[in-house]
Amino acid sequence: MTNIKKVSELAGVSTATVSRALKNPELVTEQTREKVMKAVQKAGYRPNWLATSVKTGKSNSIVVLVPNLVNPFFMRIIEGIEQAAQEKGYSVLLGDTQGKASRENEYASMVLTNRADGLIQLDHSFPFSQNDAELAETVPMVSVCERIEGEKRYPFIELDNYAAGRALTHHLISYGHRSFGIIAGQLTSQIHHDRLAGIQSVFKEEGIEFDQSMLVGGSYRIETGIEGVQELLRREQRPTAIFCFNDDIAIGALYELKRHGLRIPDDISVTGFDNVKVSAYMDPPLTTVDQPAYEMGRRAVEVLIQQINRQPLQRTREILPFQLLERGSTGPVKS
Template identity: 35%
Template sequence: MAATMKDVARLAEVSLATVSAVLSGSTYVSPELTSRVQKAVAALGYAPNTVARSLKKGATKLIGLVVPDITNPFFTELVHEVQKRARTLGYAVLLCDSERDLEQERWYLRMLRAHLAVGAILCATGPDETYKDLANDVGIMPIVAVDHIIRASDYDSVVLDNVAASRIVMQHILSLGHTRVAILAGQQHLVPGRDRLAGFVDGLRAAGLDVIPELVRQGAFGEPEAFKAAQALMKLPEPPSAIFATNNQMLIGAMRALAESGIRCPDDISVVGIDDFAWAAAFSPALTTVRQPVDEMAAAALDMLVERVNGLDVAPRHIVFAPELVVRQSCVAPATKRASARRGKAAKSERAAKAPQLSHA
């Protein structure tokens, strides 16, 4: 049978009021009595029912975290970082996976409100216009959007500079000599999908290259869709020399398609993606990716949410984080350029061998 507060008071030889004061920190208790209560709590394994106490007050220390796909390494890491920081701030996190289903996402938000969550971090799955009546579901419960901005005039947000992320990818790929670069794009109703495609286009135009429509494919931010799109790209009469996957799951799908088709990376084709993840360095070859500062993004989102919970009333704030390119082994110069370089090196060696040799007396 679970220990009660009365058991703690009996063992510590103090009143119930003293135990309550020590556990809540609401009033001063002498170090001696505090020590006795803490030792009794540890000895009995007592766990205070903070949820019940909060419900009596009409509020909890509970926040919601709604993500579209918990199997995506980006969201897995985000969950870990939010939970870790929330714990230090005294909050519990209720995780909800919407599975990219707008109705399921909305149901979770209503459920969080019904359970008196004080706020929520939302990684939204729908287009902006679907959130115009969000307040009807969540009331005054604060929401901070992460990854995809919703109703910028109503809600705080934390996002990556997605245009810049694609630009640095393209700068790297084009600097190696690639001109036929394919992109596996995400849904265009999502900010990351739109902005990453825009950065791809910007990168091409900055290099004086045109967008080749057949090299722009929809991967829907998913592995199976990217697998099919990458297969279709490699069956073109003139396949691309590089593939840019705009999230980690599409990167995995593209690599699987190449492996099953017997196409070698990077010998036959270079591959690069956005969203670094733990396995990226374990692939063969290790994958060149763009890293998002997930720990900083999680901290910023949670801090903004707690500020709202504590009554901060200012215009919505939007924090944009800079991307970082992590160069590994999955991108090299196109095969034609490598062959040309080899021929040039061989010709230089041949000329050197035929050059007259000077003799020294």
């Protein structure tokens, strides 16, 4: 069996450095970590995590709760989680909860019964049952994208959704748009509140009145985009631009607008959010906000393992940067 000494020779570092890079990669430089991981792959080295697990009493597993596994945005986050977890010697247990509390409770209880060491939540709900809530107070847990409702004790990794909402609104107003529709996702989530607040803040600055009839939707599905367009087109004043709170919603919206014979962006502009891969290949390509989903996943693992190892966190809120990608689905308002 290939041993750690062979890896150290291939990487040109000491065996102690190899051990640090595998068990605590945050203690070595990125360049060193990359050299060690390449050497590990080349040598075919497999660290004996099982022996470590028996010695420490840890499972070396983490649970990731996903509200919808078919959502491509979540899959990008999971890719980052998987890579970072593998590098740190952890396996990942995926729980597709479908947004159901009973499923969340079942998967979350794995941490309480020592079948997993920590939990990453990709939804905004508190995943433990009322009976387990007191026990869960000391559970290592991180939320990604969303913030867990009513909880301030758990760290979270997120985007500045307020600023992203403002950026999208400024973009559309720069094209002369003054009449808007908004197709939202989960209305109770912090993401929804932050994005909507960003949009409304620019409306206020520009003297555009926010009318509740502008806001439709309620889930992050393609069907929500279809139904949302149908509802918005029934308004007395048809919007010239539509905000969609994720790219799946936008895909449904584009489909339904075309079905009504409307041209995009000539008749109506559409924006998405997330920058899933297919968004660049839509007809027309979708203007959207790019979230660093892979990096969010990686960072979530790093923060979670700090909690598992009872290391102090420098901060409980981490905000990652976004990028507004202007593509063909937005353009000047029709005169």
